[in-house]
Amino acid sequence: MSETDPRDIPALDLDHLAGVTYSAVFSDVCDRLGFRDQTAEPGIVPLAGRGTVVGWARTARSRPVDRAPERPYGAEIDFLDSLRPGDVAVVDCSERPAAAWGELFSTASVGRGARGALVDGYIRDRAKIDALGFPVLGRGCRPTDSLGRVSIQAVDVGIRFGGVRVSAGDLVVADADGVTVVPRAIVREAVALAVEKAGLEDGARDLLLAGGRMADVWERYRVL
Template sequence: MPSIRPELDLDALARDTYSAVYSDVCDACEMRDQTLSPGARLLAGPGGVLIGWARTAVSLPVTAIPERPYDLEIDFIDSLGLGDVVVMDCSRKPAAAWGELFSTASVGRGARGALIDGYIRDVAKIDDLGRFPVFGRGSRPTDSLGRVSIQSIDIPVSVFGLTVHPNDLIIADRDGVTVVPSRRAVEIVALAKQKATTENSARDLLLAGGYLRDVWTKYRVL
């Protein structure tokens, strides 16, 4: 898809920053509702921090197997590229909207992970990939075919209580998920890196026996 994305080292950001620091920075920048509601958790794939650019899709209930099964799913996944994070709303029916082969194809396209407001399957096989974290509500073996189908892509989607726009920056880890609007990404990333460095200094002082009161006075982080 056509996109306007700043040049960011996503691997370095995944190593050095995390969802909570982005949430704190967004709070300080008067964007106090940038985290998803509780319920989005890592279901498959490696731990650590998933960070990348949102590619959005909506999967809606269907009552029969389509004439061309998985048609828009195939188009969507084949269109993924470097740095993408799949963000899919499949909240309207509890079928597994994501699985092993979708994940494998996404890895081949250069995508970094997936966030599914709904259910997934093939957890062990996704784990075996070793490089594609998938966040969602839970797992279920029930196939999507004839139950849910992607109807729209690259539009604003509501997932876990928050609207995500295409190319928003997604930061997901064991704490949850923070979403940074694409128009603010450069600013927020720079501040998040600064805050993470400050928190590292505060942590070192605490481990050396420093008092929490002194750390708060010096660094203003907790």
């Protein structure tokens, strides 16, 4: 049973946010708001797709099993079929003996309108996922099938993902730098501050490219 309703989320222009913000600016904003441990540890990197992933966390906890379930892939099928536009699958498979994500999972996610997948574990079918253009971050690749090795045990519950707490409905921002998790309680304030800060950094960048001094840029924009 889920601990929160992941559908009860603010309306945001996720495409716009993905175009103008990124994980580092949201990390800085979370710091400013007193949430200083909101980034996943190093090692979770882009494996397929391009650009910044911004969307609402749909969490799943996957654990090792010693036999295939009576309904093969049943929990995974139910999870994928529950995805909706704007969702990002966030899967804890940190005891990762096998691939927890692959091409058909990604294809189903695209069809459901999901924006990406974050896997604390392994994936497979990397080239096919990349050709699909679906953004997936994880710890690496392994061709070993998950059936009878790992299985989703719970969905829409609090998980630890790369050392950071993630709840269903949190805003996740992921790119080449890694993953930032914005708690749902501060999403509106964090988004406003992130858009503002990204704009200031654009101005600072322009001034630096024009030969401006770092000291002057700092005094004017207060960003680094």
